[in-house]
Amino acid sequence: MQKQHEETMIALTGLSKQYDGLTALDSIHLQVKKAEIFGIIGKSGAGKSTLIRCVNLLEKPSQGTVIVNQQSLTTLSRHALRAARRKMGMIFQHFNLLSCRTVYDNIALPLEFCNMSKKAIAHAINPLIELTGLSDKKSNYPNELSGGQKQRVAIARALACKPTVLLSDEATSALDPETTHLILQLLKNIRDTLNLTILLITHEMSVIKACCDKVGILDKGKLVEQNEVGEFFAHPNTPIAKNFIVSSLPQTLPAAIADHVLVDERLNTHPVLRLWFFGDAATQPIVGQLINQFKLRINILQAQVESIKKHIMGILIVAVDGDKTQVTASIAYLKQLGIQVEVLGYVPNDIIPFA
Amino acid sequence: MSQMILFLLLNATLQTIYMVVAASFIAVCLGLPLGVILYITRRGNLLAQPLVHHLLAAIVNVTRSIPFIILMIAVIPITRFLVGSSIGTAAAIVPLSFAALPFVARIVDNALLEVDTGLIEAAEAMGATSWQTIIHVLLPEAFANIVNGITLTIINLIGYSAMAGAVGGGGLGDMAVRYGYQRFNSSVMLMTIVMMVILVQAIQFFGDKIAKRVSHNKLS
Numbered sequence: 108m109q110k111q112h113e114e115t116m117i118a119l120t121g122l123s124k125q126y127d128g129l130t131a132l133d134s135i136h137l138q139v140k141k142a143e144i145f146g147i148i149g150k151s152g153a154g155k156s157t158l159i160r161c162v163n164l165l166e167k168p169s170q171g172t173v174i175v176n177q178q179s180l181t182t183l184s185r186h187a188l189r190a191a192r193r194k195m196g197m198i199f200q201h202f203n204l205l206s207c208r209t210v211y212d213n214i215a216l217p218l219e220f221c222n223m224s225k226k227a228i229a230h231a232i233n234p235l236i237e238l239t240g241l242s243d244k245k246s247n248y249p250n251e252l253s254g255g256q257k258q259r260v261a262i263a264r265a266l267a268c269k270p271t272v273l274l275s276d277e278a279t280s281a282l283d284p285e286t287t288h289l290i291l292q293l294l295k296n297i298r299d300t301l302n303l304t305i306l307l308i309t310h311e312m313s314v315i316k317a318c319c320d321k322v323g324i325l326d327k328g329k330l331v332e333q334n335e336v337g338e339f340f341a342h343p344n345t346p347i348a349k350n351f352i353v354s355s356l357p358q359t360l361p362a363a364i365a366d367h368v369l370v371d372e373r374l375n376t377h378p379v380l381r382l383w384f385f386g387d388a389a390t391q392p393i394v395g396q397l398i399n400q401f402k403l404r405i406n407i408l409q410a411q412v413e414s415i416k417k418h419i420m421g422i423l424i425v426a427v428d429g430d431k432t433q434v435t436a437s438i439a440y441l442k443q444l445g446i447q448v449e450v451l452g453y454v455p456n457d458i459i460p461f462a
Numbered sequence: 463m464s465q466m467i468l469f470l471l472l473n474a475t476l477q478t479i480y481m482v483v484a485a486s487f488i489a490v491c492l493g494l495p496l497g498v499i500l501y502i503t504r505r506g507n508l509l510a511q512p513l514v515h516h517l518l519a520a521i522v523n524v525t526r527s528i529p530f531i532i533l534m535i536a537v538i539p540i541t542r543f544l545v546g547s548s549i550g551t552a553a554a555i556v557p558l559s560f561a562a563l564p565f566v567a568r569i570v571d572n573a574l575l576e577v578d579t580g581l582i583e584a585a586e587a588m589g590a591t592s593w594q595t596i597i598h599v600l601l602p603e604a605f606a607n608i609v610n611g612i613t614l615t616i617i618n619l620i621g622y623s624a625m626a627g628a629v630g631g632g633g634l635g636d637m638a639v640r641y642g643y644q645r646f647n648s649s650v651m652l653m654t655i656v657m658m659v660i661l662v663q664a665i666q667f668f669g670d671k672i673a674k675r676v677s678h679n680k681l682s
């Protein structure tokens with residue numbers, strides 16, 4: 108009991124925030140355990156930034172409690188709150204580095220706020236410069252760095268006071284996919300080496316897939332779903348969760364085919380189906396069943412299968428040829444298996460010939 | 463004769479420099495904190511005090527809109543009180559400082575407004591006090607713009623100092639009026655103008671140099 112309590116690093120209870128009339132956050136309950144990477148995903152305006160800013164009280168919650176590291180923040184004095192904030196690092200979408208300071212001096216800034224001596228500062232930040240791979244950029248100014256390097260500086264700066272919690276507000280949203288990948292790797296690496304608890308927010312499912320242990324979905328200020336990441340992909344409960352998962356997979360046909368897809372069925376056309384698999388449905392040998400059981404002929408146009416923490420999910424776009432009643436029956440069968448089926452349109456025989 | 467003119471020119475130049483430097487110094491010393499207060503008391507800022515802000519802003523705007531020639535006369539009692547006389551180079555420093563002070567305050571306020579609010583937020587998230595945020599984040603980030611603004615103020619002061627000089631403050635303006643205008647000596651007039659141009663150019667040159675050195679916003 109005591110131990111379990113110790114392990115919770117961030118606990119939000121009944122957290123709400125109103126901006127004169129507008130409800131930005133609506134009764135959020137959330138717990139983040141020690142050394143966990145918890146990702147919050149939501150669309151623009153869902154309240155993600157407001158939520159993460161409530162954790163270090165940059166934004167004052169209208170109702171509810173914020174407990175970080177077993178300390179209730181909403182009741183602290185200004186002085187005590189500043190001390191608590193030093194144990195929480197934060198990184199931002201636009202890095203927020205001081206343009207007039209070198210990389211080294213940017214990282215030193217939070218320690219200067221603690222009135223540390225020059226020597227103690229050097230002692231504290233040199234390992235961080237190593238860790239974030241910035242050794243050869245120490246004396247450069249931010250305008251001489253790439254986006255990825257800037258975010259590394261911001262990460263090093265956030266870690267300077269040896270925080271127990273790191274808050275990340277869309278830290279990779281201004282970066283290209285490759286740099287995003289490297290930064291997320293760095294965050295995971297930091298979590299492992301420093302036992303850091305990370306709460307990150309994003310609007311991209313790929314970020315959740317790449318580095319989170321748990322995920323929460325924020326929609327119009329409500330935390331509508333939260334789960335362990337693998338479970339989440341296997342059993343998304345809400346339509347918005349399914350939408351986020353679906354939109355993270357390629358869903359369009361190759362252009363050469365898409366141009367010829369018709370909305371209505373005509374003579375000598377074949378239906379094009381899009382199948383979504385989540386969880387157990389993904390492990391069924393469905394292509395074989397369609398061929399054997401329904402005597403259909405299948406032409407695979409697009410396929411992607413991903414595994415997230417041992418759970419499989421995927422998308423399959425196929426053109427089918429066969430008896431019309433059999434096609435209808437097969438769709439019903441697939442739906443019964445828990446596969447989402449959509450008829451995208453009809454493709455003429457001369458584009459995709461079934462011999 | 464021409465040697466005496468040269469001596470007078472040198473003397474007048476030094477008087478101008480003295481007036482301008484002293485007034486700039488006073489204006490910056492008082493205008494910088496005033497500008498910071500204007501900025502931080504604005505609604506939604508570090509130490510929001512809308513009432514204080516609007517009061518100060520009104521004072522700054524009113525002082526700024528008084529023409530210098532009238533300001534000079536209006537502050538005579540203050541000048542007498544501070545310097546003991548209302549004429550002379552030292553006395554001219556008082557109205558010059560009064561003229562430049564609200565300018566500097568506005569320049570500082572504007573330069574601070576240009577600083578990305580994300581930096582203030584980052585400092586706050588690091589546990590910085592308001593004072594630390596001003597000293598370590600806001601002022602350094604705004605410094606290049608403040609330097610540019612102060613350069614402009616100093617150049618304006620050279621013009622004002624010529625006006626102050628014309629009413630007994632000494633300096634290049636005084637010389638231009640006395641020798642150039644009243645005695646129709648156009649070569650003296652020309653010399654004073656050339657001297658002023660040189661002063662303005664020099665100030666602009668060094669101002670730009672300093673601003674460039676402290677700015678890391680653009681690749682140099």
Ligand SMILES: Nc1ncnc2c1ncn2[C@@H]1O[C@H](COP(=O)(O)OP(=O)(O)O)[C@@H](O)[C@H]1O
Pocket residue numbers: 126129131149150151152153154155156157158
């Ligand atoms: N300071 C503020 N004043 C008024 N409304 C705000 C303020 N900050 C955010 N909001 C509103 O709260 C909602 C959530 O904003 P935000 O948390 O920034 O969303 P997200 O980060 O998910 O895009 C939006 O409707 C936004 O307009």
Ligand SMILES: [Mg+2]
Pocket residue numbers: 155156157277
């Ligand atoms: Mg946001």
